[in-house]
Amino acid sequence: GCTHYGADGRSAFSAFSVQPVDTTAAGDAFAGGLAVALGEGKTIEESIPFASAAGAISTTREGAQPSLPGRDEVLEFLKGETNYEVSTTFFTGETDEQRKQKQDL
Numbered sequence: 001g002c003t004h005y006g007a008d009g010r011s012a013f014s015a016f017s018v019q020p021v022d023t024t025a026a027g028d029a030f031a032g033g034l035a036v037a038l039g040e041g042k043t044i045e046e047s048i049p050f051a052s053a054a055g056a057i058s059t060t061r062e063g064a065q066p067s068l069p070g071r072d073e074v075l076e077f078l079k080g081e082t083n084y085e086v087s088t089t090f091f092t093g094e095t096d097e098q099r100k101q102k103q104d105l
């Protein structure tokens with residue numbers, strides 16, 4: 001998982017469930033995935049799931065460089081994920097759900 005602290009609050013991103021084999025390049029894959037998504041103009045909140053998916057995929061293979069996934073592989077992996085969760089707590093103490101309810105009033 002990953003936690004991002006921004007100007008408005010904290011967002012917690014869940015980890016993807018995979019069967020890890022070797023975690024050697026997981027951090028490098030995450031950093032590379034984050035750079036790719038941000039470089040494509042995505043927001044940090046949109047980029048973190050892409051980065052997390054890249055890191056998760058890399059743990060399912062042996063070695064460092066051979067375990068790094070390509071962009072298309074990450075996108076395909078994300079298509080199949082339905083249990084990914086993001087929870088936000090704003091610095092006001094409100095959760096994302098509370099803020100949405102307030103906006104709907």
